[in-house]
Amino acid sequence: MSGILSGIKLQESGHDDYVIYEKADRMGGTWRENTYAGVACDVPSHLYSYAFAPNPNWSHRFSPGAEIQAYFEKVARDYGVEERIRFDEEITKCEFKDGRWHIETSKGSSDVVDFVIAATGVLHHPNVPDIKGLEVFEGDCFHTARWDHDVPLAGRRVGVIGTGSTAIQITTALADQVEHYSLFQRTPQWVMPQENPAYTESERENFQEHPEVMKEMRGSMAQMFEDTFATAVVDANSPLLKNIEDLCRKNLEENVSDPELREKLRPDYRAGCKRLIMSDGFYDSLQRPNAELVTEGIEQIESKGVRTSDGRLHELDVLVIATGFRVDQFMRPMAVIGRNGTQLEEAWADRPTAYLSVTIPDFPNFFMLNGPNGPVGNFSLIDVADLQLGYILQLVEKVESGECREISALAAASEQFEEDRVEAAANTVWVTGCNSWYLDDRGIPAVWPWTFHRFRERMASPDLSAYEMVG
Numbered sequence: 001m002s003g004i005l006s007g008i009k010l011q012e013s014g015h016d017d018y019v020i021y022e023k024a025d026r027m028g029g030t031w032r033e034n035t036y037a038g039v040a041c042d043v044p045s046h047l048y049s050y051a052f053a054p055n056p057n058w059s060h061r062f063s064p065g066a067e068i069q070a071y072f073e074k075v076a077r078d079y080g081v082e083e084r085i086r087f088d089e090e091i092t093k094c095e096f097k098d099g100r101w102h103i104e105t106s107k108g109s110s111d112v113v114d115f116v117i118a119a120t121g122v123l124h125h126p127n128v129p130d131i132k133g134l135e136v137f138e139g140d141c142f143h144t145a146r147w148d149h150d151v152p153l154a155g156r157r158v159g160v161i162g163t164g165s166t167a168i169q170i171t172t173a174l175a176d177q178v179e180h181y182s183l184f185q186r187t188p189q190w191v192m193p194q195e196n197p198a199y200t201e202s203e204r205e206n207f208q209e210h211p212e213v214m215k216e217m218r219g220s221m222a223q224m225f226e227d228t229f230a231t232a233v234v235d236a237n238s239p240l241l242k243n244i245e246d247l248c249r250k251n252l253e254e255n256v257s258d259p260e261l262r263e264k265l266r267p268d269y270r271a272g273c274k275r276l277i278m279s280d281g282f283y284d285s286l287q288r289p290n291a292e293l294v295t296e297g298i299e300q301i302e303s304k305g306v307r308t309s310d311g312r313l314h315e316l317d318v319l320v321i322a323t324g325f326r327v328d329q330f331m332r333p334m335a336v337i338g339r340n341g342t343q344l345e346e347a348w349a350d351r352p353t354a355y356l357s358v359t360i361p362d363f364p365n366f367f368m369l370n371g372p373n374g375p376v377g378n379f380s381l382i383d384v385a386d387l388q389l390g391y392i393l394q395l396v397e398k399v400e401s402g403e404c405r406e407i408s409a410l411a412a413a414s415e416q417f418e419e420d421r422v423e424a425a426a427n428t429v430w431v432t433g434c435n436s437w438y439l440d441d442r443g444i445p446a447v448w449p450w451t452f453h454r455f456r457e458r459m460a461s462p463d464l465s466a467y468e469m470v471g
């Protein structure tokens with residue numbers, strides 16, 4: 001998503017001399033890699049689209065993953081970006097020498113460029129848990145981001161480990177398709193109800209004929225998202241968050257009839273602390289006679305299934321690992337070597353940091369989209385990347401206009417930003433007593449802890465006093 005966006009915005013701003021490197025044989029990132037049953041985006045489709053490329057044909061308010069993938073591919077073709085992508089070519093090394101970036105790729109080729117934009121995503125290194133016996137399971141077993149479509153599911157016993165957004169979407173899509181469905185829950189989740197109506201033919205025609213309707217709708221969706229969810233998560237004491245909690249509690253009370261199951265599904269932490277689940281069908285699916293919520297801890301995996309701490313063996317034909325991603329990798333395993341031989345691995349030895357999530361001291365003319373500590377839990381990542389790109393292009397302009405040859409954040413500015421960020425994170429919902437992938441090794445959310453309004457303001461134009469401009 002952010003690579004295609006970069007191509008389009010670079011072209012638009014007159015930067016025609018660019019190349020996009022793609023490690024896979026197809027574009028699409030998240031939407032290429034996640035093809036699991038029920039994959040969809042829980043940001044409304046008319047908001048989860050590029051602002052400049054509205055799509056009148058979205059089938060639903062929250063459209064399925066395959067449609068989103070097709071949308072990105074179409075946009076890339078329409079804007080002439082596709083032909084600029086070098087597929088199956090992973091960048092293995094990026095080194096800053098003599099004022100330029102020297103690139104090496106998996107195909108053994110090299111390139112020398114003035115600027116690098118890492119549009120490499122966040123959630124793409126599968127986290128495979130260290131559960132005893134995983135390798136001895138004799139049935140079919142795969143991670144959600146490596147879904148094996150050759151494995152039949154109908155009439156089989158399927159188990160899913162995890163209760164994140166992914167597992168909840170799978171449960172809703174799959175429970176009525178299989179003979180027996182077991183969901184292995186380590187921690188319950190709050191679930192926000194989410195209606196997902198299909199757009200009618202006449203609504204789609206109306207969007208086609210009146211693009212201004214889509215624009216207006218996108219604007220009001222963004223505003224609503226910003227004024228409610230995005231503001232609530234950064235202020236744990238806000239009435240907005242209380243509102244979200246009330247809705248989730250009501251959803252649980254009203255839609256799970258068995259009191260025992262209801263208590264098993266009731267989290268003991270605040271709604272929004274983990275990434276909020278949006279779903280309309282999850283509770284119904286779990287209450288089907290062939291579905292089971294397993295809350296006893298997993299002792300080990302055996303050849304025939306999953307053994308839980310109560311001694312029971314849950315026999316399975318298919319085991320799905322829905323345990324999320326390693327979120328601290330960003331563009332790694334690419335070797336990135338900045339000024340004077342500074343290795344990214346050294347700069348990030350403690351944990352990934354970046355000034356405003358965009359630039360790293362001593363890595364001049366190197367920028368990131370959706371990099372470390374950005375608004376990954378607050379807003380649509382499309383708008384986040386769009387704003388970041390606008391900011392990056394202003395930094396690029398400083399070099400192109402001859403004001404300097406190299407630009408990167410000052411170490412002091414980056415440290416101050418981190419200090420402020422950590423201080424503000426104390427007010428957010430992410431630190432109110434749960435474990436989640438938002439938290440770093442210290443338990444501090446690796447997320448933008450302020451409002452989205454503030455993010456937009458900071459991205460509007462760079463404060464150059466925070467930058468080291470060389471030459």
Ligand code: NAP
Binds near residue numbers: 042144163167322
């Ligand atoms: P996740 O949110 O990290 O959830 C991982 C799940 O696996 C958690 O329930 C976790 O339990 C469980 N788990 C991890 N290790 C385990 C172990 N050893 N034993 C048992 N359970 C274990 O991963 P995800 O569901 O793939 O979602 C990742 C992110 O992708 C989401 O937060 C969201 O940002 C994004 N996403 C978005 C959408 C969308 O619609 N926009 C859809 C899917 C995913 P604990 O809670 O106990 O740690």
